[in-house]
Amino acid sequence: MQLAPIEVVDQISKNNFTERYLKTRTPVVIRDFAQDWEALSKWTYPYLKNRAGEQPVDLYGCWLDNEPSRIEMPPVKRSSFGEYLSLLESGTPSDLRIFLFNLFELVPSLLEDFTFPDITNGYLKNYPYLFFGAAGSDVRLHYDIDLSNVFITQFKGTKRITLFDQDQSKYLYKIPFSTHSAVDLSKLDYKEYPALKMAKGYQTKLEHGETLFMPSGIWHYIQYLDSSFSLSLRTLAESPIGKLKGVFNVLVVRKLDEYLSKYYGGKWSDYKLRKAMNSTLKILNSIEQKKAP
Numbered sequence: 346m347q348l349a350p351i352e353v354v355d356q357i358s359k360n361n362f363t364e365r366y367l368k369t370r371t372p373v374v375i376r377d378f379a380q381d382w383e384a385l386s387k388w389t390y391p392y393l394k395n396r397a398g399e400q401p402v403d404l405y406g407c408w409l410d411n412e413p414s415r416i417e418m419p420p421v422k423r424s425s426f427g428e429y430l431s432l433l434e435s436g437t438p439s440d441l442r443i444f445l446f447n448l449f450e451l452v453p454s455l456l457e458d459f460t461f462p463d464i465t466n467g468y469l470k471n472y473p474y475l476f477f478g479a480a481g482s483d484v485r486l487h488y489d490i491d492l493s494n495v496f497i498t499q500f501k502g503t504k505r506i507t508l509f510d511q512d513q514s515k516y517l518y519k520i521p522f523s524t525h526s527a528v529d530l531s532k533l534d535y536k537e538y539p540a541l542k543m544a545k546g547y548q549t550k551l552e553h554g555e556t557l558f559m560p561s562g563i564w565h566y567i568q569y570l571d572s573s574f575s576l577s578l579r580t581l582a583e584s585p586i587g588k589l590k591g592v593f594n595v596l597v598v599r600k601l602d603e604y605l606s607k608y609y610g611g612k613w614s615d616y617k618l619r620k621a622m623n624s625t626l627k628i629l630n631s632i633e634q635k636k637a638p
Contacts, residue, residue, distance in 0.1 A: 346533075346541055348507065351549040351557070362464050362558075367494070367583065370560035372508050372547055375464070378556035379498045384458035384576070385554055388500055390434040397452050398427025407440040408485040409529060432479060433501075433572035439479035442569075446475040459576065462496075467580045469493070474577045478504075478569035486517065486526040486566040490599060492591035493579040498556040502573025506557060509546040509564035515628045516544040517564060518621045522602045524594065527621045530566045540625045543632075551575075561587055 356377040357365075366373045379385060403420035421441075432439060449456050461468040476497075478484075488511070489495065507530060509517060518527040518538055528538050535542055550570070551557050559565055561582040582588050605613045 347545045348548040349546070351506075351508070351547045353549075353555075357464070359464050366558060367465060367560070370510070370563070372560060372563060373558050374549055374551065375496075375556045375558060376554070378462050378464065378496060379459065379554060382459040382498075384455075385500070387458055388455075390430045390501075393448075394427040394430050396455065397448060398425060398430065400426045400448075400451055402426045402429060402443055402446065404429060404441045404443060406442075408483075429477070433477065433574070436480055436572055438481035440482050441479050442482050442484070443475070443477040444484075446477070447472065448475050449473055461578060465494075465580055469579045469581065472579055474579075475574060476577065477574040478567075478572070480569060480571045482569045483531055484565075484567040486528060486530050486564060488524045488562050488564045490524045490591070490594045492561045492582045492587050492594065494561050494582065495559040496556050496578045497551070497559065497575050498577075499551045499553055499575050500573065501553060502569070502571040503553075504551045504573060504575070505548065505568040505570055506551055507546055507548045507566040508559065509544060511562045511564070513544050513546060513564065515625065516540040518625050520617050520621045521624075522598060522605070522617060526564070527618055531568065538625075540629055561591075 351372050351374055353374040353376065357373075357375060362373075362375075365371065401423055402425070404422050404424060405418055406421035408418060429441070429443065432441065456473075459473075461470060480502075486507075486509075518540065519525075520527055528534075528541060533541065546564075549557065582591055609616075
């Protein structure tokens with residue numbers, strides 16, 4: 346794979362952001378996006394335990410242990426939020442994660458600790474989400490099913506984030522009826538997945554206080570280098586077609602996959618994985634034929 350560093354800006358105006366990154370669907374790390382947030386200093390593990398430690402939460406494990414072709418991932422256990430935060434605080438490596446966690450429905454006063462920066466319009470203000478992960482956990486290669494733009498701000502620790510534009514899907518072994526890839530980027534296997542050699546993407550290490558803009562539909566693979574958490578703010582896709590595709594994915598594609606997975610079980614999963622491999626193989630063969638004299 347060819348991975349270029351993601352551009353980093355210390356500060357940027359709304360107009361420059363719109364022209365250089367939003368319209369061109371280009372990722373960027375913004376250092377001043379969250380500079381005025383009280384959350385950056387207030388949201389420590391002890392503080393969050395004090396505010397919501399008794400709340401029960403679902404914990405999710407290694408995605409490879411789940412049926413890899415399914416969109417939905419079931420939790421592996423349930424614990425109190427405080428117990429899980431103690432695990433993160435200890436730095437103990439684990440696959441356990443919490444994602445798409447709207448803690449603010451449980452503790453609305455936490456909404457006072459951050460703002461929706463005036464760098465863009467159309468924030469989905471009812472859906473700020475928190476993501477927690479222990480050291481060594483990762484998030485499979487995928488793109489968000491609703492095709493929203495995402496601003497992800499890092500708290501504590503460091504994440505390594507790898508991104509690919511949609512035009513690289515042909516090399517990423519996309520699983521049909523999903524927004525997931527069949528590959529495990531933590532263990533690159535070019536023998537099994539030779540098309541990955543042709544993929545071009547971006548990579549960065551996101552540090553405390555930094556915000557990564559991930560444009561609509563971008564593929565992302567996330568590794569927790571140490572225990573950490575992040576807050577994501579979202580906006581809908583810019584174009585009407587993007588908005589419609591996002592709604593279609595959520596209301597039709599996901600529901601259809603859930604139904605077929607339930608009805609056909611492993612046969613449906615095997616079919617999708619074969620389809621992902623065969624579709625990419627056809628693309629590779631076509632490229633080789635074009636190269637031939």
